[in-house]
Amino acid sequence: MNITKEQIDDLNAVVKVAISKEDYQDKVEKILKDYRKQANIPGFRKGQVPMGLIKKQYGKAVLVDEVNKLLQDNLNKYLTEEKLDVLGNPLPKQQENFDWDKDHLDFEFELGLAPSFDVQLKTKKAVTQYKIVADKKMIEEQVERIQKQYGxxxxxxxxxxxxxxxxxxxxxxxxxxxxxxxxxxxxxxxxxxxxxxxxxxxxxxxxxxxxxxxxxxxxxxxxxxxxxxxxxxxxxxxxxxxxxxxxxPAALDQDLFDKLFGKDKVTSEKELKDRIKEDSEKQFEQQSDQKLLNDITEKLIDETKFELPAEFLKKWIQISGEKPLSEDEAKEEFERSEKGLRYQLIEGKIIQENNLQVQFDELKEFAKGFIKSQMAQYGHLDPKDEELEGIAARVLGNQDEVRRLSEQLMSQKLLDLYKEKANLKVKEVSYDDFIKEAYS
Structure with missing residues (x-):
């Protein structure tokens, strides 16, 4: 077998695969012999069917199957060894009247190559990082709600x-x-x-x-x-x-403070309001972080310029789904997904250049923190570490959960990186002003 690559341009290439009869003959012969042992054909005893008849009936299908396996295995190996960063999957070039009886079989595959580009985290225009503060009005309203709830x-x-x-x-x-x-x-x-x-x-x-x-x-x-x-x-x-x-309304006394936070954790109305402010702003931080992540994503897509192998990707989209698409449908789908693909490439570049990795130990700690916050919502404020370890072990035994948590942890790592290196301007706002300004 011989595999060579012809570079068409920076984003497109053709891989040529030449397969000789020696590459697949032994495997095909073995499979056909196994078929002969098991074949039930009228007029012949089991295992005594002439090999010529077996080849006539099954030979072509077995040959095609084995050649396709060879192509898939060796093409994937070639792409890995040559470190070719491809988009989508190799597309076989159609050949009219292909002759499977030849001793030498030649195949060609189109490749769409990932572009080369640089990512600048310090974007030209600064991205707003909102710091949401709990103002006096909000804190007073929360105190009133608590008094009403426990009244x-x-x-x-x-x-x-x-x-x-x-x-x-x-x-x-x-x-x-x-x-x-x-x-x-x-x-x-x-x-x-x-x-x-x-x-x-x-x-x-x-x-x-x-x-x-x-x-x-x-x-x-x-x-x-x-x-x-x-x-x-x-x-x-x-x-x-x-x-x-x-x-x-409930009185703002020690009995109420203990119900809310545990015995003697809060001992005055001022401490209650300080605690409400602190807890509220922690919750607000999640919203402002998500807004920051979305805004930086948009800014990076806008400012990081590179070409994509668009025609290749449209062809790949056209044939890679559950059902084939028309050219117009594939074009529309490419236009819908282009922005997401661009960010996948940008994000991958950022992760690689900054050596961001998700290690199992930190994933476990991340899972424990997530579980602890979930338990707190149901009033379980101080779970033992052994309890968290047990639940985390069960969660991480589910591959879907591992993937979901890994994605969340990587998003957090990216957010931390952006806060450290991106071009940001901090703006302090009330929650109401944040909603008006960020989502108007």
Whole structure:
């Protein structure tokens, strides 16, 4: 077997593979002999079928199969040994009236080659790194929410503007019959507020569904229907009051602090607000980091210029999927995926040049940290290391989870690299301003 490469240009090449009969003959003969031993052909005893008949019936299929195996194995080996960085897979060039009976078989494969380029992390224009701060207003609102959440319910005789009212929403035509509790201060409709205020247990009021609540998502849960139906609903519902309560805010005392953070971890209102600020800003950091990663990605794609073997990739896309695509479909798919492919190449270059690797020990620690944060959401704040080790071992026994966590860890490594070396300008903003500015 002989393999040679013809360079067409910087991004395209053709690999020629010459296979002689000696390369595959022994393997083909062995397989045909095995077929002969097992063949059941009428008129012949098992194992006594003439070899000529076996060759006539199976020879061509076995030959094609073995040659294709040789091609695949040796072509992959050649690409690895020659360190050819290819995009997609080699595409066989079509040959009219190919003669499989010749002693020498010649094949050609088109290659699309990865471009050569440089990546500059210090982009021409600085990328904004948002530092989101929890302002005084946000902290006060969070304190109020905590006091409300841990407060006690006091029964009332009639509905007031800050009460919680339990009752049944009903509309026979829309198949609505759902018991729920609503907070009056979340009702938006003035008509609804006027109808509810001053009502007593046992009384029923008619409320409009359109614009009933300040937040649209509340309607579906209040009526017990799916979100799509709720978004389109424009009718009236009957609300029959069963219970009226006022939530008396919890006192900002040691008992509340201990419920929130553990005994004596927080001992004053100032420490509570400091803790809320710290915890909120940690959560905000995840959002600002994701925004930074997205913005740097866009900037690197925009400023890192290189050509791709576009025509090759369109041909490869055309035949590589589950079903063949037309030329126009392949062109559209290439245009959709080009940006992602460019970043894959840029990211690969950055990872290689900065020697970023995911080691198993750090992957395990990363998994333990992820598990610990998940457990904290369910109130398990201080798990033992042995417990984390056991869960991490089970998680890392799943290859899909290993791949997912490895990708997340590599993203974190890239983010750390960008924070160290990229051209960044830090901007301090409130959370509301971040949402307006970053996602407007």
């Amino acid at each position: 006690k319910l006091v029964s009332k005789s009639e509905v007031g503007k800050k009460d919680e009212v339990t009752g049944i929403f009903a509309n026979e035509a829309e198949d609505i019959d759902h018991k729920t509790t609503i907070e009056i201060d979340k009702v938006k409709s003035k008509k609804a507020l006027d109808a509810l205020t001053g009502k007593k247990v046992g009384e029923a009021v008619t409320l409009p569904t359109k614009g009933l609540f300040k937040e649209d998502y509340l309607l579906s849960s209040a009526l017990g229907i799916n979100r799509d139906k709720a978004d389109k609903l424009d009718t009236n519902v009957t609300f029959t009051i069963e219970e009226i309560n006022e939530r008396e």
